[in-house]
Amino acid sequence: MRAYQLNAFGIDHLQLTEQPAPRPGPGQVLVKMEAASLNFRDHLLVNGTLYRDVALPLTPVSDGAGTVLEVGEGVTRFRPGDRVTTFYKARWLAGAMRPEWEGADLGGPGPGAMRELACYDAYTLARTPSHMSALQAATLPIAALTAWTALEQAHVTAGQTVLLLGTGGVSLFAMQLAKARGAKVILLSSSDEKLERAKTLGTDIGINYARHPAWAPLVREATDGRGADTVIETVGASTFRQSVQATAMHGFIGIVGFMGGREAEVPLVDAILKRIHLQGISVASLEDHEKMVRALEAIQLQPVLDAVYGFGELRAAFEHLAGGKHFGKIGIDFTK
Known part of the structure; x- marks a missing residue:
């Protein structure tokens, strides 16, 4: 072979x-x-x-x-x-x-x-x-299960807002799964073409971070000043401060990736005053994978x-x- x-x-x-x-x-x-x-x-x-x-x-x-x-x-x-x-x-x-x-x-x-x-x-x-x-x-095994786990641990439900960084596998699975839960999705990309493609898949709001490097205020503006209930942080150190700034009070940040640096400074005052839940995520168990499979079948996710x-x-x-x-x-x- x-x-x-x-x-x-x-x-x-x-x-x-x-x-x-x-x-x-x-x-x-x-x-x-x-x-x-x-x-x-x-x-x-x-x-x-x-x-x-x-x-x-x-x-x-x-x-x-x-x-x-x-x-x-x-x-x-x-x-x-x-x-x-x-x-x-x-x-x-x-x-x-x-x-x-x-x-x-x-x-x-x-x-x-x-x-x-x-x-x-x-x-x-x-x-x-x-x-x-x-x-x-x-x-599915890494990207989909990571996205599934982040949304499960954040308890994402209808009417909430999820912020996604980029258009890699985890972000797009998270977008599809968040929409299936009835959530609003804001997605960042440096490409207008990718943002348009993401909208055809269900993304509600796209922000070009190359054009708007200070994107956290735009996230708050798009959520009537509240910020995102859940942020799937797939980038790492280079975006972490803005992710905290973009998160709502009692919000959730799922720390998934580190392509943008492995050592992040945590803006402690913001994190404390907002009561933010920071959760490291690295896939999940086989039992969780099997739950995800049943959900993917139910919504016929592609x-x-x-x-x-x-x-x-x-x-x-x-x-x-x-x-x-x-x-x-x-x-x-x-x-x-």
């Missing part, structure tokens, strides 16, 4: 190799992988920016989807023919995250999705939403794919991701 290996850090060290076909052991499921999608985490890992302690060689990319071919002894969760999606935090089945469950993440340090056949523990897989293709389902590459085009897909110009997710179709 074909499989990618990262032999040293850097995109030039991604190699397409031939490897023996695996067989499932007890508790395992053999999956014919059909699609994958890229996350910013994959970019950081491949380039050694944040995960240099990961052992190499490694099969990269955390998120994928496919069809069950065979199940090992004792597996009752799936059967051949079932359509499945990978689950990123391989040991986090339910409840609160624990330190001892770290270190088994798919796509580093555990093997990732970029292989034609893969054996997974049965509890490292989730059912694919019935209305989605493998390519669509491959966008993931937003910016571009789709073939199995042999992984480097080009990473270059697209690194460019930062995508709108939604970047997918990899193994049949191309």
Whole structure:
């Protein structure tokens, strides 16, 4: 079977190799992988920016989807023919995250999705939403679950306002899910074209932050002076102060990303006087993923794919991701 290996850090060290076909052991499921999608985490890992302690060689990319071919002894969760999606935090089945469950993440340090056949523990897989293709389902494990978790923890409901920073996968999933809850969505982008595309998907108000670098007052103006009830902070240090300024009293800031810097200064007076809830978010449990799948089926959500590459085009897909110009997710179709 074909499989990618990262032999040293850097995109030039991604190699397409031939490897023996695996067989499932007890508790395992053999999956014919059909699609994958890229996350910013994959970019950081491949380039050694944040995960240099990961052992190499490694099969990269955390998120994928496919069809069950065979199940090992004792597996009752799936059967051949079932359509499945990978689950990123391989040991986090339910409840609160624990330190001892770290270190088994798919796509580093555990093997990732970029292989034609893969054996997974049965509890490292989730059912694919019935209305989605493998390519669509491959966008869910990190981006969709992160967005879902942020809105769940913020208790977003009808009539509230959600502020989203940018048009990456997390932001667009959050936009779609927030609209399904009856919320108003304000979205930031440096591109008028992207803002118009976001409005066709349901965004209520778009703000071009390149034209309006001080955008927090515009958010308050659009909310009659209150500010946003929920902010999904996908950027990091460079936007954090304005996110606090744009948040309503008793509002919620879900801290998701750090592309704009990892060390943020917290404007403590504003945070205290507004009684803001700051919550770090890094996906969620398998139980939460399964709840999300049922919700996605109920609303028939369609993931937003910016571009789709073939199995042999992984480097080009990473270059697209690194460019930062995508709108939604970047997918990899193994049949191309």
